[in-house]
Amino acid sequence: MIEDTILTAEDFSNGVKGRWCAGCGDFGIHSSLKKAMAEIGIPPSKTVVISGIGCSSRMAYHLNGYCFHTIHGRPIAIASGCKIANPDINVWTICGDGDSMAIGGNHFIHALRRNVNINIVLLNNRIYGLTKGQYSPTSERGFVSKSSPYGTVEDPFRPSELIIGASGEFFARCVATDGPGSVAALTAASKHKGTAVVEVLTNCVTFNNGSFERIYSKEAREENALYLEHGKPMLFGKNKEFGIVQHGFDLKVVKVGEGGYTLKDVLVHDAHCTDRTLHTKLSSLEGPDFPLVLGVIRDVAIPTYEEEVENQIKEISEKKNYHNFDELMKTQTTWTIE
Amino acid sequence: MEDITVKQLKNVVVLFSGDSGDGMQLAGNIFSAVCAILGDDICTYPDYPAEIRAPQGTLGGVSGFKIHAGRDVMTPGDHCNVLVAMNPAALKRMKKCLAPNSVIVIDVDTFNAAELQKAEFTTDDPFEELGIKNEVIAAPLSTMCLNSLAKMTDMPNKNKLKCRNIMALGLVCWMFERPLEHAVKMIKEKFASKPDIAEANIRVLQDGYNYGHNVHASIAVRYKIEPKIPQKGTYTEINGNKALAFGLIAAAEKSHLELFLGSYPITPATDILHELAKHKSLGIKTVQCEDEISGCCMAIGASYAGDLAVTSTSGPGICLKSEAMNLAIMAELPLVIIDVQRGGPSTGLPTKTEQTDLLQALFGRNGESPMPVVSATTPANCFDTAYMACKIAIEHMTPVIVLSDAFVANGSSIWHIPSLQDYPDITPHDVSADMASKWAPYIRDPQTLTRYRAIPGTEDFCHVIGGLEKDDETGKISYDPQNHETMVEKRNQKVALIAKDLPLLTVKGTPDADTLIIGWGGTYGHLLEAVTLLTEKGEKIALAHFQWINPLPSNTEEILRSYKKIIVAELNSGQFAAYLRMKFQNLPYMYQINCVQGQPFEEDILTEQITQIIKEK
Numbered sequence: 005m006i007e008d009t010i011l012t013a014e015d016f017s018n019g020v021k022g023r024w025c026a027g028c029g030d031f032g033i034h035s036s037l038k039k040a041m042a043e044i045g046i047p048p049s050k051t052v053v054i055s056g057i058g059c060s061s062r063m064a065y066h067l068n069g070y071c072f073h074t075i076h077g078r079p080i081a082i083a084s085g086c087k088i089a090n091p092d093i094n095v096w097t098i099c100g101d102g103d104s105m106a107i108g109g110n111h112f113i114h115a116l117r118r119n120v121n122i123n124i125v126l127l128n129n130r131i132y133g134l135t136k137g138q139y140s141p142t143s144e145r146g147f148v149s150k151s152s153p154y155g156t157v158e159d160p161f162r163p164s165e166l167i168i169g170a171s172g173e174f175f176a177r178c179v180a181t182d183g184p185g186s187v188a189a190l191t192a193a194s195k196h197k198g199t200a201v202v203e204v205l206t207n208c209v210t211f212n213n214g215s216f217e218r219i220y221s222k223e224a225r226e227e228n229a230l231y232l233e234h235g236k237p238m239l240f241g242k243n244k245e246f247g248i249v250q251h252g253f254d255l256k257v258v259k260v261g262e263g264g265y266t267l268k269d270v271l272v273h274d275a276h277c278t279d280r281t282l283h284t285k286l287s288s289l290e291g292p293d294f295p296l297v298l299g300v301i302r303d304v305a306i307p308t309y310e311e312e313v314e315n316q317i318k319e320i321s322e323k324k325n326y327h328n329f330d331e332l333m334k335t336q337t338t339w340t341i342e
Numbered sequence: 343m344e345d346i347t348v349k350q351l352k353n354v355v356v357l358f359s360g361d362s363g364d365g366m367q368l369a370g371n372i373f374s375a376v377c378a379i380l381g382d383d384i385c386t387y388p389d390y391p392a393e394i395r396a397p398q399g400t401l402g403g404v405s406g407f408k409i410h411a412g413r414d415v416m417t418p419g420d421h422c423n424v425l426v427a428m429n430p431a432a433l434k435r436m437k438k439c440l441a442p443n444s445v446i447v448i449d450v451d452t453f454n455a456a457e458l459q460k461a462e463f464t465t466d467d468p469f470e471e472l473g474i475k476n477e478v479i480a481a482p483l484s485t486m487c488l489n490s491l492a493k494m495t496d497m498p499n500k501n502k503l504k505c506r507n508i509m510a511l512g513l514v515c516w517m518f519e520r521p522l523e524h525a526v527k528m529i530k531e532k533f534a535s536k537p538d539i540a541e542a543n544i545r546v547l548q549d550g551y552n553y554g555h556n557v558h559a560s561i562a563v564r565y566k567i568e569p570k571i572p573q574k575g576t577y578t579e580i581n582g583n584k585a586l587a588f589g590l591i592a593a594a595e596k597s598h599l600e601l602f603l604g605s606y607p608i609t610p611a612t613d614i615l616h617e618l619a620k621h622k623s624l625g626i627k628t629v630q631c632e633d634e635i636s637g638c639c640m641a642i643g644a645s646y647a648g649d650l651a652v653t654s655t656s657g658p659g660i661c662l663k664s665e666a667m668n669l670a671i672m673a674e675l676p677l678v679i680i681d682v683q684r685g686g687p688s689t690g691l692p693t694k695t696e697q698t699d700l701l702q703a704l705f706g707r708n709g710e711s712p713m714p715v716v717s718a719t720t721p722a723n724c725f726d727t728a729y730m731a732c733k734i735a736i737e738h739m740t741p742v743i744v745l746s747d748a749f750v751a752n753g754s755s756i757w758h759i760p761s762l763q764d765y766p767d768i769t770p771h772d773v774s775a776d777m778a779s780k781w782a783p784y785i786r787d788p789q790t791l792t793r794y795r796a797i798p799g800t801e802d803f804c805h806v807i808g809g810l811e812k813d814d815e816t817g818k819i820s821y822d823p824q825n826h827e828t829m830v831e832k833r834n835q836k837v838a839l840i841a842k843d844l845p846l847l848t849v850k851g852t853p854d855a856d857t858l859i860i861g862w863g864g865t866y867g868h869l870l871e872a873v874t875l876l877t878e879k880g881e882k883i884a885l886a887h888f889q890w891i892n893p894l895p896s897n898t899e900e901i902l903r904s905y906k907k908i909i910v911a912e913l914n915s916g917q918f919a920a921y922l923r924m925k926f927q928n929l930p931y932m933y934q935i936n937c938v939q940g941q942p943f944e945e946d947i948l949t950e951q952i953t954q955i956i957k958e959k
């Protein structure tokens with residue numbers, strides 16, 4: 005392949021059509037992912053997609069690349085091994101909310117802690133789709149499902165809190181129906197060096213329809229979503245008339261130009277700030293008083309696990325006097341009988 | 343002055359025992375290495391307490407290290423010629439290893455009221471109380487340490503007393519006529535960064551030796567180990583876990599693949615992780631994962647990316663890994679899974695040995711999931727076992743389970759350091775560029791039914807694999823009933839065909855034997871010793887010891903059918919026997935010898951049981 009061939013979304017299509025229910029949000033993210041992969045410019049042969057089990061994880065069958073549809077909850081561990089073994093490939097993980105935060109919760113938090121350079125696409129539909137509609141770790145308290153006919157009596161995770169709490173250095177959020185927003189978030193995740201999580205809010209039409217009504221359509225997002233951009237003021241609303249300001253120990257929504265608030269008072273987003281406090285706060289804003297935050301919320305560069313592994317190998321190799329089996333044997337306490 | 347008898351023996355057993363903080367392992371290691379360097383065969387076995395912080399001086403805190411040295415040594419031995427007991431608790435715990443003519447060395451300074459009480463003695467004469475009538479060398483090892491090191495005024499007494507183990511070692515070296523130079527060298531190496539500690543230990547080593555020499559009036563026996571004719575070569579002493587690690591390193595080098603280990607610490611397998619983690623200069627990547635599932639999954643990911651991937655654990659970890667192991671079966675990716683067996687079920691007997699994971703290794707997964715299984719027979723054999731497991735995994739695109747056990751893992755034997763030129767090449771079963779247009783992930787080599795590996799980064803070979811059933815030809819997802827059966831059959835056949843690449847089963851013992859002992863894995867030494875002893879007594883008996891369990895060597899049935907009696911001896915309730923019955927119906931009458939006590943076989947009991955079965959009509 006010629007290095008500077010321009011890739012298109014079609015290059016990442018294997019021609020196999022998605023088999024999700026008509027109207028499933030996963031179609032949208034499938035198309036955005038292919039566009040993002042093209043934009044990133046790494047060819048299919050160097051693109052690895054490792055998915056778990058769930059409707060979302062079926063993505064692996066509909067992409068051109070090195071795709072591996074694995075087992076429930078484990079794709080992040082498999083992807084980590086893959087990336088550590090070969091840092092030269094771009095490794096994606098596709099997983100559902102159950103896959104990543106229920107059965108695979110341990111791998112999820114530890115991958116973030118290690119900071120292996122993989123891109124985790126977390127398709128959050130707040131339900132178990134593939135097993136036909138049980139509540140998930142992100143379902144709201146009281147959620148009625150087949151496995152909770154009288155409503156759940158447990159609180160959900162907020163993925164962002166889990167991710168940032170597990171020292172995740174990249175977190176973005178997008179909505180499956182928002183093509184440009186998704187492509188931007190996915191592209192940024194891939195460019196970030198380290199474990200990057202993109203939470204995709206995706207509607208399961210069949211078992212949890214309407215879960216993201218507040219931001220699912222373009223019109224709704226204009227009102228209720230705040231798109232964060234590094235270095236830009238946090239403005240939202242149809243005419244960007246609202247802004248986020250600091251208010252004592254909290255954040256507050258104000259109308260710019262009213263109540264004495266000017267553009268100067270509006271917080272400017274700093275995705276690179278190492279402190280996690282405000283990123284956590286922003287990503288947990290919810291309605292009805294606050295907009296839902298989309299875009300790249302946190303993007304902080306620190307050394308990746310696999311880089312550190314390679315560095316250590318280099319450093320120790322220089323110090324030690326053995327570099328193959330025979331030389332290793334010479335370091336042992338031996339005796340020779342002639 | 344009474345004359346000292348020098349007993350010339352073919353081989354001897356020495357057991358160092360004391361509190362877990364007394365450094366028995368170090369003393370034992372040095373002694374075994376010294377014997378090995380002098381040309382003896384050796385076999386060692388450490389006996390750790392299960393509790394790490396059992397109170398000092400109590401029975402629960404006793405740790406032992408047994409060394410069997412001499413000619414034709416195959417096991418660590420049951421009874422010892424010399425027992426070193428650093429305190430009353432050790433004496434009590436190790437009494438079971440005494441034979442009538444064993445000599446006991448004690449640190450008489452520790453046989454005081456307080457220590458006797460901690461060891462739950464009720465009288466002030468522990469020997470009387472235990473009914474021990476053996477010869478006892480009551481050496482004041484503690485006082486001797488303080489005296490030896492009196493001039494080292496900077497060293498606190500507490501530290502001086504830590505040299506008691508080496509003082510005992512010095513005395514034992516005298517008893518066995520072992521010169522000190524090698525021991526001195528090892529101490530220097532061990533304490534290279536702490537010269538004062540090295541100096542103190544070397545001094546007490548010499549004083550321990552001199553003590554034997556000076557007071558030999560009170561020591562009635564000294565031993566001489568018959569020298570054997572050593573074979574040319576370079577040797578080292580090695581334990582099973584280290585030999586496994588070295589085998590993996592060798593296989594990585596021969597296959598030109600990078601070595602990757604995903605693991606989670608668990609006794610008795612952790613030392614494999616420790617060993618490989620040291621060798622960064624060989625480019626080895628080891629990841630201490632968040633759990634065993636991750637260990638196996640990371641290894642699968644690394645294998646997918648093209649590494650020689652390994653995951654190491656013990657039985658409880660295999661339980662966790664089994665779903666992922668099945669993914670490796672389904673995706674047909676090379677993977678080496680090491681199970682260093684310990685006593686089970688559940689947490690069981692973490693530090694003890696058993697062969698109870700055999701059926702789990704063979705069948706402990708959902709669906710029909712054939713997996714090659716190979717077992718290691720001795721510490722040194724672990725090297726070849728690991729090497730062969732890697733070769734089969736890589737060349738046949740399959741996960742392979744290596745069964746070791748606590749006995750093999752922690753025991754040590756002499757290992758002739760090999761030249762890798764003598765080992766067969768390992769060739770990854772890769773796609774070639776000309777296959778690109780007609781390739782699909784499950785196209786197989788018709789001879790071996792092995793699919794071809796295409797690692798990420800290889801142009802023109804983008805593809806999907808996964809855990810769902812695949813169409814036999816196209817590799818696409820398939821729910822077709824007939825196709826599923828075909829694939830089940832192909833996966834079975836693929837593993838069965840590996841037998842063509844495996845060595846045939848060999849039989850040791852008299853050619854006209856009518857009784858065949860069958861064993862597998864880590865009981866090799868004990869079974870061989872039993873067969874050798876019984877053959878010497880004129881019994882017509884032979885041993886067939888299995889390394890490969892799945893597939894079995896292709897001449898297995900033929901051998902089994904040529905004996906009148908078969909005795910399957912194993913450290914479980916009969917798992918291999920059950921497997922053989924499943925594979926071969928109507929075998930000549932099959933007997934079993936089973937022991938599930940978390941311990942290796944005891945030679946006396948084993949030979950007695952075999953003799954009984956031979957006698958039966």
Ligand SMILES: Cc1ncc(C[n+]2csc(CCOP(=O)(O)OP(=O)(O)O)c2C)c(N)n1
Pocket residue numbers: 057058059060061076099100101102103104127129131132133134135140
């Ligand atoms: C070990 C194991 N347990 C359970 C299942 C059944 N299972 C498959 S997918 C799934 C949940 C899927 O939910 P999620 O991860 O949110 O993905 P979605 O289908 O919603 O995209 C479950 C419970 C399985 N395949 N494997």
Ligand code: SF4
Pocket residue numbers: 023024025027028029030059060129133134207208209210211
């Ligand atoms: S069940 Fe829900 S998540 Fe699954 S494909 Fe249908 S709509 Fe999508």
Ligand SMILES: [Mg+2]
Pocket residue numbers: 058100101102127128129130131132133140
């Ligand atoms: Mg879901």
